[in-house]
Amino acid sequence: xxxxxxxxxxxxxxxxTAEFWAGAARGELRIPHCARCGRASWxxxxxxxxxxxxxxxxxxxxxxxxxxxxxxxxxxFLPHFAELxxxxxxxxxxxxxxxxxxxxxxxxxxxxxxxxxxxxxxxxRPLSFAGVDGAVPAPLxxxx
Amino acid sequence: MPAPDRDWGWATDxxxxxxxxxxxxxxxxxxxKASGRTATEIVIQAAExxxxxxxxxxxxxxxxxxxxxxxxxxxxxxxxHFGTRHDLWESHAGGGTRQAATAPYEAAAALRSGQARYILxxxxxxxxTQRSQMVGGPGESHAQERFKQNLEVPFGWFPQPVYFATVAxxxxxEFGTTQEQLGAVAVACRRHANHTPxxxxxxxxxxxxxxxxxRPIVAPFRREDCCLISDGGGAYIMTTPExxxxxxxxxxxxxxxxxxxxxxxxxxxxQPAFTSTPQVFAAPVAFRMAxxxxxxxxVYTCYDPFTIHTIMQIEDSGFCEKGDGGRFVADGGLDxxxxxxxxxxxxxxxxxxxxxxxxHVVEVVRQLRGEAGAQVPGATIGVYGGxxxxxxxxxxxxxx
Numbered sequence: 001x002x003x004x005x006x007x008x009x010x011x012x013x014x015x016x017t018a019e020f021w022a023g024a025a026r027g028e029l030r031i032p033h034c035a036r037c038g039r040a041s042w043x044x045x046x047x048x049x050x051x052x053x054x055x056x057x058x059x060x061x062x063x064x065x066x067x068x069x070x071x072x073x074x075x076x077f078l079p080h081f082a083e084l085x086x087x088x089x090x091x092x093x094x095x096x097x098x099x100x101x102x103x104x105x106x107x108x109x110x111x112x113x114x115x116x117x118x119x120x121x122x123x124x125r126p127l128s129f130a131g132v133d134g135a136v137p138a139p140l141x142x143x144x
Numbered sequence: 145m146p147a148p149d150r151d152w153g154w155a156t157d158x159x160x161x162x163x164x165x166x167x168x169x170x171x172x173x174x175x176x177k178a179s180g181r182t183a184t185e186i187v188i189q190a191a192e193x194x195x196x197x198x199x200x201x202x203x204x205x206x207x208x209x210x211x212x213x214x215x216x217x218x219x220x221x222x223x224x225h226f227g228t229r230h231d232l233w234e235s236h237a238g239g240g241t242r243q244a245a246t247a248p249y250e251a252a253a254a255l256r257s258g259q260a261r262y263i264l265x266x267x268x269x270x271x272x273t274q275r276s277q278m279v280g281g282p283g284e285s286h287a288q289e290r291f292k293q294n295l296e297v298p299f300g301w302f303p304q305p306v307y308f309a310t311v312a313x314x315x316x317x318e319f320g321t322t323q324e325q326l327g328a329v330a331v332a333c334r335r336h337a338n339h340t341p342x343x344x345x346x347x348x349x350x351x352x353x354x355x356x357x358x359r360p361i362v363a364p365f366r367r368e369d370c371c372l373i374s375d376g377g378g379a380y381i382m383t384t385p386e387x388x389x390x391x392x393x394x395x396x397x398x399x400x401x402x403x404x405x406x407x408x409x410x411x412x413x414x415q416p417a418f419t420s421t422p423q424v425f426a427a428p429v430a431f432r433m434a435x436x437x438x439x440x441x442x443v444y445t446c447y448d449p450f451t452i453h454t455i456m457q458i459e460d461s462g463f464c465e466k467g468d469g470g471r472f473v474a475d476g477g478l479d480x481x482x483x484x485x486x487x488x489x490x491x492x493x494x495x496x497x498x499x500x501x502x503x504h505v506v507e508v509v510r511q512l513r514g515e516a517g518a519q520v521p522g523a524t525i526g527v528y529g530g531x532x533x534x535x536x537x538x539x540x541x542x543x544x
Contacts, residue, residue: 003287043414069418071362071365072362077283077302099416101413102413140299
């Protein structure tokens, strides 16, 4: 499989998402917005999907959102995740623009108590995986 | 309930090819768990069987279609295996997934122009064998995609069972779809596989009680909500209806084809219509071309990597209202003998074989000929719904 050396950690140097990860290292949730129409653009793309503009400004978000959907993983699909199961990946809709859905992990909660639209708050935690050097601070979400 | 958002995709502009193409031969390889075979060996076996089924010889085949993804039979492999020497028209617009539905559209132009007379479309995988060797498999192309590497994989939102269990849970929330309704898809497919001797899960019955008692692997999905990983492949041969009339098999013609596209590609988190598939764009085109309504369809096969895909495609193709798919599939709604819409009558990707849709087209042809294991009596109109995520396609076949 041809992936970068840190996989499944992110490649924090990859330009389109570098500011997202640099922000996470500072404890900030950073999302690009179209410099013309102001709409959040997620995932980061070369063109604004609303107005086709090609310049973006990254903004720091409040880190508040709601639970859009989630799963409870009890089978490790990658060997790197074996020590993590059970865990709860999910999609969080950001309060400033619910069309922005972040893929993330829901933490500090019993999965059986999760409900749709549950208010969540970002929390920055280091990600690390067995057999992979390093740790990368990442935006996870916990009940607000 | 959110209104369907039509801004997330489009239908490809297709010319009318209704009646321009016939499917005159079909074949499948043996479908197995890890077998040690190569994908090329698998595809050759399927091709030999399709050529024999049509009553043709390898020298008659003058067109090859395949995709650059997965196993294929290209010109070099064809001649090396069959010992033939003749010109072959070749196209990469064939293979499995949604291309198993749209290959006939591409073939129509080559048949019309005379570039080819008998076109063989092939697809196969050796993913069960490769998985035991820790290479390949359905997650590989996703792991290589850089937005996924940087925005999904680190959080464990990966691979496909995780994406689509997330979709399924949201569908359950928006529309009241239940665990039992997901299970109804798995149980129907297993029942059909038990009428289909070639199916990988033949002789492995599955009851609703067994389904509900099984442990989730990525809740709300159980293992039975997820497709098999298997070695296998399929092939079908296309020609003009005029030539097909002279062959040994009943005339099965292409009545309609449609292709739908999503702007969000393989990043499902971005898709505004999170619980829909691009069949909302594809199916109306194919049904209009065929001059039919969804209610005219006798037998349906759809690309079913997970139970939720059958429910969503049934809705998105117009067999029921959006959101009613769970109720539609419940209580035997997909059964070949008593169902509302006999669906994946060979067992689908869930219980027949994970050959990415090529066997779904083979099954539709067999149903329309009256040769299927779980035969729908008198089936004359059959539909295959192909799906890749970024695209979906609908193929309408008709017994003439």
